Amino acid sequence: MDELLSAWWRLRQVRGVGATTLYQLRDLLGSLDALPACSTSDLLALGLKPAVVQQFQQQPLTAAFDALLEWQKTPGQGLLTCDDPCYPPALASLTDAPLWLYWRGNPVVLQQPLVAMVGSRNPTPYARDWARQCAADLARAGVCVVSGLALGIDGAAHQGALEGAGSTIAVLGCGADVVYPKRHRPLYEQIYQRGLILSELPEGTQPQASFFPGRNRIVSGLCGAVIVVEAATKSGSLITARLAAQQGRDVMALPGAVTNPLAAGCHQLIRDGALLVRDATDVLQELDMLCLTPPASEPALQPSVPPLVTELDFASTTSLDVLAIRTGESVSSLMANLLELELEGWLVQEPGGYRRLR
Template identity: 50%
Template sequence: MKDVSGLIGLHRILGAGWHLIDKLVRVGWTPDQDVIPYLDMIKDQRVPASTYQRIKQTWNQEWSKRVIAELRMKRIEVMTVYDADYPELLREIPQPPWVLYLRGDRQLANETCFAMVGTRKPTPYGRKITKQLAEQFVQAGLTVVSGMATGIDGDAHHATLESGGKTIAVLGTGIDVVYPKNHVRLYEKIVQKGLVLSESPPGTGANPGLFPQRNRIISGLSLGTVVVEAAERSGSLITAECSMEQGREVFAVPGPATSEQSGGTIQLIQQGAKCIRHIGDVLEEYAQFATAVTMERNLVGLKKEKDQLRSLTEYEKILYRELSNEPISLQRLMDEVGQVLSISQVHPALIMLEMKQLIQQLPGNRYIRI
């Protein structure tokens, strides 16, 4: 089918959502046909009177042409379920989007993708793991998909781009509405080096009801979903649930039992999600990606880390061994190393470890490995 302008025009009319279009298609409508006769056929199938009247008064060929011209003017691409490059993985989900609006490299939607999601209020541990996993996905040649939300989602996009990888941001707003607003620069970077897409028509603002719908697309584009940190009622668990419903793998990063932000991931592991520490735990579920190239890339990363540790002074090694993924106060650190190091030796060593980007100082005079 070449002419899909009718579908694009219909999709821009308020009320013409997934279910209404599905009803029209079920009675035989195709985008190259006049929609009005088919609209009359489904009038009694729980179609709101206001939506019925709005479509009858708005939809025609001229309307569709104006919609497409507006999209071109705004440099917004469109992908429909009828297009040859529509992602096959997305076709498999229960409710594949009829229309997707895009900015960036649309070919990425057909790359091998994995979703990485998590809480909007991550701990330093969660941020560290997100960065490590994103870098490892990039090394394996995989595309990282997330929702561009504050927290783990945004960190996953940032880390992927900083590692020279490709990432896809699936928005819960219109493609031209950046949410949250403080992610404008991140949005622009993803448009330039990755792909931003949305099911919602341009101009659609943030609405709580749209984000769960968005989550099914994040998981639908992906072979599997990695949940880094999530509270027991986190929206990230909706993405994990979508992934399971779609027959995809779900992976969860373990965290401290006392951490509120690990409550959801622990729950997922109890329900059967695979517990992961690094990308090797993911790749072993997909033998086709555990190639010699992937293994070589991982070995290069390990060698680099070992070389970095070998360059440490004796004082730095002592301190580094005492630090972990959990923040530790300076006082507690001194309690552990006080018999071998004085405070005058500890302070310069900590500064050097920070300069070498091996540790990070947190508020409250606490330290953590990064």
């Protein structure tokens, strides 16, 4: 294992050898194990330039490589190579799958069905509550929820999955030992204890904007589907959705108020063919996962006789929490019903809750 890692690590250090070259070479070789046994003529036949081969063969191992080896020796963390049987097949199928992933926590959760949930860093209460409830319901059904530990929807998705007594995976755009954002340290520790933290970046790597597109491709690549919960038209979540579509994953989106700019990206996705989702049951049904243990569903309200309208004051905005208390409904069912009423023109979503229109 050390010989395999040292060969690939040394090749990554050669000037002019980027990620694309590494991925192509891995595909040509068929496995990571083949590189250490390659002769000079083998490497040249694979398309590497003579100068690159020479630098590779003379590349010394440094303290950074020693740190990589030490990472694997610490209990509760390790390195998962793309040839490892535990490496997620969905991710391994990508041409740009990471050669290895740094992990902390419990890699067994990678064997569960995986669904990603992403969205705005500054969501409305409606979107935040929906993400949390949907993630909890998915977790109860045996699905592991994947996200990026960012503020907003990411955090709500992780928290909901944990509240649902399930598992969650945080994919980071920094080293797996770096907590970003810092205010998510308690959440990071919970995921470390009950889920999994992943990164393709070496330990200690601080977050940079250029790292997040790579992080997003792993989020979508791990999963069978990506759910977008509130996203503006230029949101990074749409980048994740586009990556998911290119990777052959299902893309799903939560609709919102037509006047809400944070919902514009989701509406664009739905127009382009993404599945409109109302709750976790829609997600499970689309992925043929209802046989797992779907969350109990409440009977849907009939728009022609909307009883929830009687709970809304005509002039003032009523919060989702208050509506839940008044109606006795679960948050996920209530939000689905409110969406139907909004589409029928009975009410409008505003900051702080909902207001009756007629």
